[in-house]
Each structure stands twice: as structure tokens, then as C-alpha cells.
Amino acid sequence: MKNRPSEFTVQHWLFTEAMGKFDLDLGESGIQCRRLNGLRPEQALALDYAPDRGQTPLREVLAGLYQVDPAQILITHGAQEGLFLFYCTTLGPGDHVVTTLPGWQQSWEIPRWLGAEVSFIRLRRDRGCSLDLAELRRNIRKNTKLLVFNFPNNPTGCDLSEEEWREVAALANTHGLRVINDEEYLCDYSSSLVQRVPGSAAVSGLSKVYGFPGLRLGWLIADIAALGTATNMKRYTTICNSSLCEHLGRKVLERRATFLEAYRAMTRAGLAILKAWLPAHPVLGLLEPQGTPFGYLTVPPSVDSAALAKRLLHEHRTLVMPGEVFGDVHALRLTFGRPPALLRRGLQALARVL
Ligand SMILES: Cc1ncc(COP(=O)(O)O)c(C=O)c1O
Known part of the structure; x- marks a missing residue:
């Protein structure tokens, strides 16, 4: 490292x-943060460890929203932990990653720390900050393993069109690349990357759109094998999430x-x-x-x-x-x-x- x-x-x-x-x-x-009043936590809630992957009812709610198997969902301390676990269990020395700039620094610092090389596609203002697909194609190498996106994008606010996502999917398919999208700002989970690109991964959470960053509640969605490896990594970091925050998180999603x-x-x-x-x-x-x-x-x-x-x-x-x-x-x-x-x-x- x-x-x-x-x-x-x-x-x-x-x-x-x-x-x-x-x-x-x-x-x-994120949107103006919200308060605890109104979520009405159950006073008799047992404050035990949560299961490492997260409480089943919470994962089932998410599985329904994303139309995936609950075994594909890991509850994490915000999207941030989901991304960290995914990078740690996907990347190593000799791998190459492509991501976008300006962007979320974690997406290049952690891959580099793990020994991977990172190339950047600049989201150019003169093109409305959309993704330059030709440049993306030029940056694919033999050892490219992962494309890291964050659309809708922080900080530019730009998003990709259906057509652009289709081209990303085709590229990933042709070159056998893994793709992860940081979907912090996505409201409609039926348009998640995991619906568009088979085998892809996504993270999101309750911090931005719902206004509960203090719950530190996020999730990683990936294929079952990748999820299992990420879950094992989580056991070495935070073990599991707070059972209180998972309880509150489920209440938020029920009133989504x-x-x-x-x-x-x-x-x-x-x-x-x-x-x-x-x-x-x-x-x-x-x-x-x-x-x-x-x-x-x-x-x-x-x-x-x-x-x-x-x-x-x-x-x-x-x-x-x-x-x-x-x-x-x-x-x-x-x-x-x-x-x-x-x-x-x-x-x-x-x-x-x-
Ligand atoms: C693009 C992006 N990814 C990840 C995160 C991490 O957020 P959280 O861990 O609160 O979900 C943030 C927070 O600002 C963000 O903007």
C-alpha cells in the first residue's frame, strides 16, 4: 500500500x-437537515448489535425499491463506507481506475492508496459538464478494472442521459469492466445503475435527499459475491451499523x-x-x-x-x-x-x- x-x-x-x-x-x-421529532423511535427497542449486513426488514425495503435480491444489499455507515468497502475489496496494485473530475476525492485517493492507478475524465463546463464518452473510451487500458461515477454529480449537478448510460453499459460489457455509481442524489431507484448495467454496483443513503446525514445510514448494492467480500471487510471496520439508526432509517424509508x-x-x-x-x-x-x-x-x-x-x-x-x-x-x-x-x-x- x-x-x-x-x-x-x-x-x-x-x-x-x-x-x-x-x-x-x-x-x-444535502437538503436542510431534519430532526428526530416525528420519527418516533420505539422506546422498547433492543440496542443489540445489528446483523453485519443490516437488519433484514430494512434490507427488504431497499430490495423492493431497487428490485434486487436482499442478498445484494449491505447497510453501511453512509455511502462513504459503502464506497470504501467496495474499493478495498475490488482494487489492488496493478489495477487501473477511471473516474471524473471535479469530483469526490475518495474516488481517487482510496484506489491510489490501494495501489491502483487512476485516470480522470474532466467534466467540461463548455459541454455542460456531461461525460465525454470518446475520452472515456480513450482512457480504457488493458488493466482497467473499474469505472467510478457519481451521477447526478457532486459538485457540478450534471447527470447522464439514458443514451449516455447505454453507451457506458456497452463499453463496460465490451471491456469486461466493473462500474460503480455513487447515487447520493438519485430519487428514483428504478433508474439506478444496478438496473442499467448487469453486475454493476451503486451506493446511496439517507444523508442528502432525505436530510438525515447524522443517522450515518447508507447502503451498497452489488452482485452477491462482491457483497459477501464487502461484508467480510465491514466486520474488520465497523462490524455492523447502529441498530438504533437502522430502526430510524427504516422509518424514514417507510415515509419515503x-x-x-x-x-x-x-x-x-x-x-x-x-x-x-x-x-x-x-x-x-x-x-x-x-x-x-x-x-x-x-x-x-x-x-x-x-x-x-x-x-x-x-x-x-x-x-x-x-x-x-x-x-x-x-x-x-x-x-x-x-x-x-x-x-x-x-x-x-x-x-x-x-
Ligand atoms: C458524492 C458523495 N459521495 C459520498 C458522500 C458521503 O456521504 P454519506 O456517507 O453521508 O452518505 C458524499 C457526502 O457529501 C458525497 O457528496
Whole structure:
């Protein structure tokens, strides 16, 4: 194994540089977080270990939503653990991985730490940040083992069309590649990668769309053999998830329709506020969000987006994510999945800094 992974820049910005210094959070990438009241946990719940794969009723609910066998589902500490376990049990020295940039740093740091080589496909703004399939094809090598995607994408907000997914599936099939999609922002599980590409894997969780990041509840879906290996790896890391959080997670999924409706209403209203505000600030461009609760705002090359985000934090106690933390420049990720009054105050602060 090579040296330890480098500093996780997005987490460093949030937890080390910004934590405690903001009152207005337009930076965290999920919808405004929710509270425990209303989920009404059963008081008599036994706080035993959960099964290593997760409680059966929870896995059955997910299996129904994804139309897969419950044996293909592993409950994890957020999507983050699902991805980690999958990389650890899929990759090793000599393997090659292709992923996208700007992106989620875990998708290159952990494969590299495991000894794999990583190539990047840049999501180009002049092409609406869609995936350049020709470039993807050019990057496939003899030792390419895994394609790592995250669509709808953090931070750009872009998604792939049906046609583009079909081409990815054909490519994976022709070259015998494994594919995983980080589906944190997917609402309709019937369009998960696991439905589109046989043998593929996906992760998701309750952090972003449902607003429960503090439950640390996510899942990995993969073929039965891969799931078994990942489950064994989990026994060496967290053993199992919290039985209390699994209990609460099941309650969230049982009321999924209500949560999704609230998510759609809040993001629709928030995006309308953002779009109404933008024309007065022509220095900013917006990449049209395709299903994410945040937008990727571009600034001209003369503007240092990291410095802009720092001023917003230190002078106005407002959090946004500079593109730099995703391996990009001249961009800000701003979350509009917020109550209108909070969003407007955050935008006013940004206007002052601009
Ligand atoms: C693209 C992406 N993947 C994974 C994660 C991890 O989230 P969690 O472990 O809370 O599900 C995040 C969180 O911001 C994310 O944006």
C-alpha cells in the first residue's frame, strides 16, 4: 500500500477551517437537515448489535425499491463506507481506475492508496459538464478494472442521459469492466445503475435527499459475491451499523414518498430563488442542476473562488464550497435546498462579497 491518502480537502474545509464560524450553511451538500421529532423511535427497542449486513426488514425495503435480491444489499455507515468497502475489496496494485473530475476525492485517493492507478475524465463546463464518452473510451487500458461515477454529480449537478448510460453499459460489457455509481442524489431507484448495467454496483443513503446525514445510514448494492467480500471487510471496520439508526432509517424509508415530496418542493423553490437572484450578478454563471439540491456557480478566471469563499465565511459567517475542494478552480458550489429566508440571507451575503 502506498502512503496514506492526502488531506480530504472538502472535509478539511468544512470541519477544520469553517466549523463554528458560520451561521448560514449553503455549503453542506444535502437538503436542510431534519430532526428526530416525528420519527418516533420505539422506546422498547433492543440496542443489540445489528446483523453485519443490516437488519433484514430494512434490507427488504431497499430490495423492493431497487428490485434486487436482499442478498445484494449491505447497510453501511453512509455511502462513504459503502464506497470504501467496495474499493478495498475490488482494487489492488496493478489495477487501473477511471473516474471524473471535479469530483469526490475518495474516488481517487482510496484506489491510489490501494495501489491502483487512476485516470480522470474532466467534466467540461463548455459541454455542460456531461461525460465525454470518446475520452472515456480513450482512457480504457488493458488493466482497467473499474469505472467510478457519481451521477447526478457532486459538485457540478450534471447527470447522464439514458443514451449516455447505454453507451457506458456497452463499453463496460465490451471491456469486461466493473462500474460503480455513487447515487447520493438519485430519487428514483428504478433508474439506478444496478438496473442499467448487469453486475454493476451503486451506493446511496439517507444523508442528502432525505436530510438525515447524522443517522450515518447508507447502503451498497452489488452482485452477491462482491457483497459477501464487502461484508467480510465491514466486520474488520465497523462490524455492523447502529441498530438504533437502522430502526430510524427504516422509518424514514417507510415515509419515503413524503420526504421526497418535501425535497422536491424545497429544491424547486430554492432554485427559483437562486435563478431570480442571479441576473443582478452577471459575474456568476450557473450550470443547470439536474437533480441535485445545489448549483455549481462559475466565476471568471480573474476571480479566486477559494478566496471568495473565505471572505464569505470570515466576513459574513456564510458557508459555501469553493471549487478547489473538488479539484477545480473558479467555481462555488451553493446549496439551494434551504428554507427560503435562510437562502435569501446567504445570497445577500454573497452579493456583498461580490
Ligand atoms: C458524492 C458523495 N459521495 C459520498 C458522500 C458521503 O456521504 P454519506 O456517507 O453521508 O452518505 C458524499 C457526502 O457529501 C458525497 O457528496
